[in-house]
Amino acid sequence: xxxxxxxxxxxxxxxxxxxxxxxxxxxxxxxxxxxxxxxxxxxxxxxxxxxxxxxxxxxxxxxxxxxxxxxxxxxxxxxxxxxxxxxxxxxxxxxxxxxxxxxxxxxxxxxxxxxxxxxxxxxxxxxxxxxxxxxxxxxxxxxxxxxxxxxxxxxxxxxxxxxxxxxxxxxxxxxxxxxxxxxxxxxxxxxxxxxxxx
Numbered sequence: 749x750x751x752x753x754x755x756x757x758x759x760x761x762x763x764x765x766x767x768x769x770x771x772x773x774x775x776x777x778x779x780x781x782x783x784x785x786x787x788x789x790x791x792x793x794x795x796x797x798x799x800x801x802x803x804x805x806x807x808x809x810x811x812x813x814x815x816x817x818x819x820x821x822x823x824x825x826x827x828x829x830x831x832x833x834x835x836x837x838x839x840x841x842x843x844x845x846x847x848x849x850x851x852x853x854x855x856x857x858x859x860x861x862x863x864x865x866x867x868x869x870x871x872x873x874x875x876x877x878x879x880x881x882x883x884x885x886x887x888x889x890x891x892x893x894x895x896x897x898x899x900x901x902x903x904x905x906x907x908x909x910x911x912x913x914x915x916x917x918x919x920x921x922x923x924x925x926x927x928x929x930x931x932x933x934x935x936x937x938x939x940x941x942x943x944x945x946x
Contacts, residue, residue, distance in 0.1 A: 855943065863940040870933045877926045884919055891916065 894902050894909060902909050 859943045
């Protein structure tokens with residue numbers, strides 16, 4: 749049986765053939781060394797490093813973009829917060845202005861009524877002093893008549909004449925108040941008109 753089978757020798761690969769599988773043909777001008785597999789690994793390492801550098805650069809760009817977007821978002825948020833506060837303050841200010849306008853309306857209404865009342869008061873004072881002037885004219889007429897009569901019973905400082913003289917003094921005091929009182933009334937009217945115009 750042993751003799752029936754003829755054994756053929758297997759073709760064995762030489763070490764050089766294995767190296768040729770692993771290595772590329774060497775350039776004589778640029779020898780890479782004796783370990784061709786190591787050189788191939790170095791080439792792969794260079795490729796991996798290149799891809800890593802590209803990925804790292806892309807990550808840096810994305811990080812920078814994220815920082816920029818975050819900074820912009822923070823600025824917009826702070827602007828929004830400031831605008832919200834400004835809006836709240838504006839509402840409070842508008843409420844205060846509405847109260848102020850309401851008070852101005854009341855003051856204006858009151859000043860209008862005050863002007864009207866002062867005008868009525870002025871008319872009453874004017875009428876009062878016109879009556880006083882008429883009384884003064886009649887008083888002067890009466891005193892002149894008494895002096896013209898030249899009666900000893902109607903001598904100055906005695907009896908009825910003394911009462912008339914006292915009345916005349918009081919009348920002069922009342923007439924003297926007219927100018928000051930009218931000045932005050934006119935000042936009040938002027939002030940009320942100024943308040944109403946504002």
